[in-house]
Amino acid sequence: MDDVIIIGGSFAGLAAALQLGRARRKVTVLDTGLPRNRFAGHSHGLLGHDHKPPLEILAEARRQLARYPAARLVNARADSVSGVIDDFSVLTAEGERLGARRVILSYGVADQMPGVPGFAECWGTSIVPCPYCDGFEVADRHWGLVWSSPQSHQSARLFQHWTDKLTVFADGHDLPAEVRADLASRHIPVVDGRIVEIAHRDGQIATVNLEAGRQVAVDVLFAHPRNKPSASLHESLGLETLETPVGIALKVDERRQTSVPGLYAAGDLATPFLPSVTQATWQGAMAGIFAQQSMLA
Numbered sequence: 001m002d003d004v005i006i007i008g009g010s011f012a013g014l015a016a017a018l019q020l021g022r023a024r025r026k027v028t029v030l031d032t033g034l035p036r037n038r039f040a041g042h043s044h045g046l047l048g049h050d051h052k053p054p055l056e057i058l059a060e061a062r063r064q065l066a067r068y069p070a071a072r073l074v075n076a077r078a079d080s081v082s083g084v085i086d087d088f089s090v091l092t093a094e095g096e097r098l099g100a101r102r103v104i105l106s107y108g109v110a111d112q113m114p115g116v117p118g119f120a121e122c123w124g125t126s127i128v129p130c131p132y133c134d135g136f137e138v139a140d141r142h143w144g145l146v147w148s149s150p151q152s153h154q155s156a157r158l159f160q161h162w163t164d165k166l167t168v169f170a171d172g173h174d175l176p177a178e179v180r181a182d183l184a185s186r187h188i189p190v191v192d193g194r195i196v197e198i199a200h201r202d203g204q205i206a207t208v209n210l211e212a213g214r215q216v217a218v219d220v221l222f223a224h225p226r227n228k229p230s231a232s233l234h235e236s237l238g239l240e241t242l243e244t245p246v247g248i249a250l251k252v253d254e255r256r257q258t259s260v261p262g263l264y265a266a267g268d269l270a271t272p273f274l275p276s277v278t279q280a281t282w283q284g285a286m287a288g289i290f291a292q293q294s295m296l297a
């Protein structure tokens with residue numbers, strides 16, 4: 001039996017495994033190799049790893065984990081978790097049943113691409129979610145923002161620190177008059193109508209095409225599609241969740257324990273606000289440490 005099984009071996013899961021391996025706890029990481037930012041050429045903002053390809057950072061983390069004999073990394077999907085604290089059981093897609101005293105859920109979330117032709121092809125290249133991740137490289141260029149919720153107003157104000165050429169695409173949303181007035185006072189045009197196509201060349205956006213036939217050229221488009229957890233294990237476990245503007249996040253306490261004792265969560269799966277590689281690695285490390293401390297004799 002393992003001390004801990006970690007489901008999802010990307011930034012959060014590997015950070016948890018690192019702490020547990022160093023604490024000489026027997027830990028197995030199950031991973032299917034599909035980190036959320038795999039579409040991006042470079043990852044930004046992680047201290048010491050800025051502007052590196054995300055898969056390169058993860059490959060290095062996997063290499064470093066191999067130094068710890070108690071840590072095992074398995075390329076496999078977890079299909080179910082059952083049991084209670086000190087006696088959890090995890091079933092893999094291959095039918096292997098593993099036991100552990102604690103489980104850390106770090107299987108991330110998956111962005112749901114809208115059915116707009118061209119959108120998925122540009123995702124991570126010229127359609128991106130976060131200015132802290134990708135804003136610097138396109139500063140002073142013409143940015144577009146796809147309106148998705150009242151929070152988009154805050155995004156528009158924020159983006160002015162990177163560029164003074166911003167266009168807001170209402171995309172079928174009814175923007176309140178006071179919001180339109182504020183955007184006008186900031187010289188931010190609002191383009192109404194639904195987006196029906198993203199015209200691009202090899203993922204590099206050319207124009208945003210609207211239902212009335214209008215085409216608006218931008219250099220980069222910021223969008224916040226809805227997301228959902230990459231697996232549904234938390235549902236069968238009945239874990240408590242929080243609503244976020246774009247989906248849900250698992251509810252955790254200050255020790256990163258979920259609503260079920262012995263089950264911990266880290267990374268985007270349990271981040272209601274501003275998910276990032278930095279948050280995921282910090283949360284993963286904390287989940288590993290708190291899971292370890294919860295097993296003291």
Ligand SMILES: Cc1cc2nc3c(=O)[nH]c(=O)nc-3n(C[C@H](O)[C@H](O)[C@H](O)COP(=O)(O)OP(=O)(O)OC[C@H]3O[C@@H](n4cnc5c(N)ncnc54)[C@H](O)[C@@H]3O)c2cc1C
Pocket residue numbers: 007008009010011012013030031032033034035036037038039040042043044045046076077078079106107108109111123124128129132133134230231266267268269275276277278280
């Ligand atoms: C386009 C884009 C660009 C981004 N750029 C940046 C950036 O520059 N800087 C930054 O800080 N953040 C960036 N982010 C955010 C960053 O990707 C996430 O915050 C980070 O990946 C979260 O790490 P995580 O470990 O929680 O989840 P993930 O990295 O998504 O990893 C989850 C892992 O769990 C695995 N998994 C899923 N289900 C199972 C299962 N049932 N069994 C086993 N394994 C499973 C997956 O294959 C995956 O390996 C970006 C996001 C996007 C979408």
